[in-house]
Amino acid sequence: MPCAASRPRRPDDRLFDRAVLARGLLQGSGLLVLLCAVYAWSRHETLSDEIARAMSFTVLVLSNIGLIYVNRSWDASLWQARRRANRYFNWMALLAAGLLAIVLATPEIARLFSFALPPVGMLSVAIGSALLGTLWFDAVTSQMRRRAADPPAVHRRKR
Numbered sequence: 001m002p003c004a005a006s007r008p009r010r011p012d013d014r015l016f017d018r019a020v021l022a023r024g025l026l027q028g029s030g031l032l033v034l035l036c037a038v039y040a041w042s043r044h045e046t047l048s049d050e051i052a053r054a055m056s057f058t059v060l061v062l063s064n065i066g067l068i069y070v071n072r073s074w075d076a077s078l079w080q081a082r083r084r085a086n087r088y089f090n091w092m093a094l095l096a097a098g099l100l101a102i103v104l105a106t107p108e109i110a111r112l113f114s115f116a117l118p119p120v121g122m123l124s125v126a127i128g129s130a131l132l133g134t135l136w137f138d139a140v141t142s143q144m145r146r147r148a149a150d151p152p153a154v155h156r157r158k159r
Helices: 018-046 049-070 087-105 107-112 120-149
Strands: none
Touching (some): 049 087, 049 120, 087 107
């Protein structure tokens, strides 16, 4: 089945229907909760606002890459979508991760953002958190896909 993004939208179709808005709100809410948790945990562990900001920014950037990856196709799961080659996505993800590394590792640039380089162990937590967020995005998308495939149940009274 071709990717939803490869088929043009019909001119009379709405750009944002309820399903798209609901998926976006659920995915965004999950990301917000994740970012707040990472910030609070980082702040508690290090007592450093600079490290907590850097951790949150890292999770935000990596989670947005995951969000783009999951939402490349609305008709395929995360595992099915990885079989679909997308050279441009790979380059974009690599570029974003590289720029993130430069921002975190270059003291002059990090100071512009009021970041401090988190320890390696904390960066691992940030990467794991972003992966957890990506799984959340996929779970929301899969649930929405299942709901769209199942016709609504009609409740009738038994006589």
